């Protein structure tokens with residue numbers, strides 16, 4: 127027996143669960159609360175509070191249990207986690223000590239993958255510039271409660287986090303965490319992948335080579351502008367929810383797209399590699415960084431009004447159509463079977479049995495298959511390894527994409543009239559199928575190549591290349607950018623490609639200076655997870671499950687999503703109809 131206040135409960139700790147059942151005066155059982163041991167955050171002697179401030183009342187018969195608490199069913203805050211806290215009173219001090227010891231032992235046994243030590247990078251300038259405050263007031267107290275030690279680095283420049291991971295001693299750290307947006311996540315991604323390849327003696331520049339998947343986990347505390355990676359892997363962008371996923375050591379593998387130009391690596395991407403509309407929006411938004419997250423809406427409207435389209439040829443290698451399709455109306459949710467079966471396909475030697483051996487023989491990872499080619503004028507070309515859902519688009523660029531199936535979705539939006547394109551964009555904010563439009567096509571792919579029409583190819587201007595290398599010339603991209611934020615965006619370009627002095631394409635952002643100059647540009651720019659790429663002709667390849675995040679995919683009642691035909695079936699409660 128345990129007491130909460132004056133109410134008596136029957137408590138049990140059996141295997142995976144700690145449960146307490148309310149008992150009435152006649153010992154009849156009433157409501158039960160069950161907490162999986164894997165979701166216990168901590169057990170403390172006495173009456174302990176952590177919010178708003180830590181307070182300990184050391185009473186000898188009491189203990190406090192902290193655990194993951196989910197927001198109620200049907201709540202508008204689906205997927206939101208908070209810290210649950212219950213004070214239990216035991217019949218004696220001895221029994222209290224036994225409960226605390228047993229719970230702590232169970233925690234060790236059932237949660238072997240929890241981190242003990244984390245390296246945390248805070249971008250003080252991301253999003254609404256609240257990174258430091260978010261970390262110190264919401265996240266640090268939870269880590270302390272869970273007994274996780276952390277080493278915190280507040281960044282002073284772009285790429286500091288990436289360089290730290292690439293070069294410094296990381297002995298003892300179980301994971302790296304960023305407090306910031308998709309740009310900060312991208313720094314960690316590049317650091318972790320780069321370091322793993324260095325240690326494995328593999329070259330990142332070999333576009334057909336296999337990369338070593340990374341052991342160091344990445345955690346994201348959302349404090350940025352789009353927070354797409356966090357939203358698409360957790361389901362919400364909430365710092366406390368993400369901190370709790372980190373603490374309990376959740377693990378979500380993630381596909382990564384490697385972008386190459388000729389024979390060198392340009393960048394990695396997990397969410398959006400976009401040309402045309404999304405590239406132009408990013409280029410325009412960089413000039414308005416001072417607006418914070420609103421810069422994307424402003425730039426989106428401006429670029430929409432410019433009504434540009436761009437010529438090019440897209441070639442792609444299809445993924446096995448027998449496994450899944452971008453239009454199959456399913457969703458990649460926590461425990462997704464498509465992703466777990468992909469693990470056996472992607473790493474056939476790591477598991478003893480392979481359900482997929484027959485499928486493998488028809489569609490081997492070795493035999494690449496045929497490249498398909500599509501040429502024309504496009505409003506937008508997007509490749510995304512995951513749904514890319516974010517607060518702006520709750521179902522994302524490709525709602526049925528999978529986080530860890532080794533494929534990406536290629537979305538081609540051909541040139542069309544402005545109203546039709548607006549319909550396409552608007553469908554990202556509703557449950558309507560954005561692919562069910564005559565000028566839109568979507569393909570599930572393993573690799574993509576983009577080339578410009580003859581005469582418009584990437585210029586290999588040796589002089590420009592040399593000048594950048596010698597540091598005598600400013601990077602010629604975005605010649606019209608004048609705001610002080612330039613320094614930040616210039617540093618963005620100082621990614622792997624720029625450091626090796628690869629050439630840059632030119633003459634393209636002019637129309638954004640005066641909002642559509644007389645001569646429309648022939649070439650757009652690639653947006654790679656919020657970074658502008660310095661090349662136009664690129665090739666992309668998806669590396670299945672290359673990194674792992676402290677997340678578990680989107681959980682829930684949203685499982686009905688695939689079944690819901692109309693709002694009457696779900697009473698307006700499913701994710702499609704509750705928007």
Ligand SMILES: CCCCCCCCCCCCC/C=C/[C@@H](O)[C@H](COP(=O)(O)O)NC(=O)CCCCCCCCCCCCCCC
Nearest residue numbers: 307308309350351352353354398426430519551554655656
């Ligand atoms: C009419 C409403 C149209 C809404 C269209 C919403 C589409 C949203 C798709 C979002 C995909 C997001 C992919 C993630 C990208 C991020 O990695 C990356 C970096 O994020 P960070 O700054 O946090 O580091 N973010 C981005 O590149 C931002 C792309 C956002 C594009 C938003 C465009 C808004 C468009 C508004 C158009 C309005 C047209 C209205 C005309 C009257």
Ligand SMILES: Nc1ncnc2c1ncn2[C@@H]1O[C@H](COP(=O)(O)OP(=O)(O)O)[C@@H](O)[C@H]1O
Nearest residue numbers: 252253281282283284306307308309310350351
């Ligand atoms: N201290 C810093 N000063 C300037 N730029 C930084 C700093 N720390 C990180 N950055 C860069 O700022 C960019 C944007 O950061 P991010 O956290 O993604 O915010 P947002 O979502 O608002 O774009 C990232 O690409 C990152 O490399």
Ligand SMILES: [Ca+2]
Nearest residue numbers: 381511528533
């Ligand atoms: Ca994928």
